[in-house]
Amino acid sequence: xxxxxxxxxxxxxxxxxxxxxxCSQNMNHEYMSWYRQDPGLGLRQIYYSxxxxxxxxxxxxxxxxxxxxxxxxxxxxxxxxxxxQTSLYFCASGWFSDTQYFGPGTRLTVL
Amino acid sequence: xxxxxxSQPEMSVQEAETVTLSCTYDTSxxxxxxxxxxxPPSRQMILVIRQEAYKQQNATENRFxxxxxxxxxxxxxxxxxxxxxDTAMYFCAFMGLGGATNKLIFGTGxxxxxxx
Numbered sequence: 001x002x003x004x005x006x007x008x009x010x011x012x013x014x015x016x017x018x019x020x021x022x023c024s025q026n027m028n029h030e031y032m033s034w035y036r037q038d039p040g041l042g043l044r045q046i047y048y049s050x051x052x053x054x055x056x057x058x059x060x061x062x063x064x065x066x067x068x069x070x071x072x073x074x075x076x077x078x079x080x081x082x083x084x085q086t087s088l089y090f091c092a093s094g095w096f097s098d099t100q101y102f103g104p105g106t107r108l109t110v111l
Numbered sequence: 112x113x114x115x116x117x118s119q120p121e122m123s124v125q126e127a128e129t130v131t132l133s134c135t136y137d138t139s140x141x142x143x144x145x146x147x148x149x150x151p152p153s154r155q156m157i158l159v160i161r162q163e164a165y166k167q168q169n170a171t172e173n174r175f176x177x178x179x180x181x182x183x184x185x186x187x188x189x190x191x192x193x194x195x196x197d198t199a200m201y202f203c204a205f206m207g208l209g210g211a212t213n214k215l216i217f218g219t220g221x222x223x224x225x226x227x
Contacts, residue, residue: 042217058214096144096206102156
């Protein structure tokens with residue numbers, strides 16, 4: 001079954017404590033991306049990756065890092081989380097001429 | 112910069128009726144994709160329909176169809192025979208193909224409630 005998995009699904013943490021949200025896809029997609037969703041703002045792209053070792057900034061990259069060492073994995077790293085990074089995060093994979101698959105979302109709260 | 116505008120924050124429709132959600136966008140590119148995504152209460156993002164700008168024919172998927180007006184930069188979604196399961200947030204999205212970036216830009220969403 002084609003799928004994108006994210007872990008954890010829910011996370012409550014404190015300011016400054018480094019965290020990683022994992023994303024994995026089983027469809028051999030080259031393109032992967034991360035979004036955050038906030039009320040009244042829709043989804044905004046944080047980072048995207050065109051292939052292994054190729055990443056680029058989206059619209060709201062500040063405070064985030066990503067890596068793409070393998071095609072299937074695209075983790076999102078918050079080195080020093082702050083309360084304004086409290087949000088719902090989605091990972092997605094697949095090119096836009098085909099179907100883009102979204103993960104189930106990660107609800108992050110930073111206290 | 113490209114922008115996507117959904118001017119209807121909330122809409123309501125009776126079951127079995129037809130509803131149209133509005134979306135306008137701004138771009139200087141000539142080739143791009145437009146999308147409608149559905150987000151039900153489960154929060155899962157589901158692709159409803161996709162339109163390629165170079166195709167003049169409006170895309171359709173079962174009860175979902177779009178009215179794509181390229182000159183007016185308008186991309187509305189029509190849902191026919193609305194069902195309770197259509198209750199969701201709907202997002203319009205744009206992706207340009209001519210630039211150096213590969214970003215998907217979303218509107219702020221329209222919350223649709225289908226009433227029994």
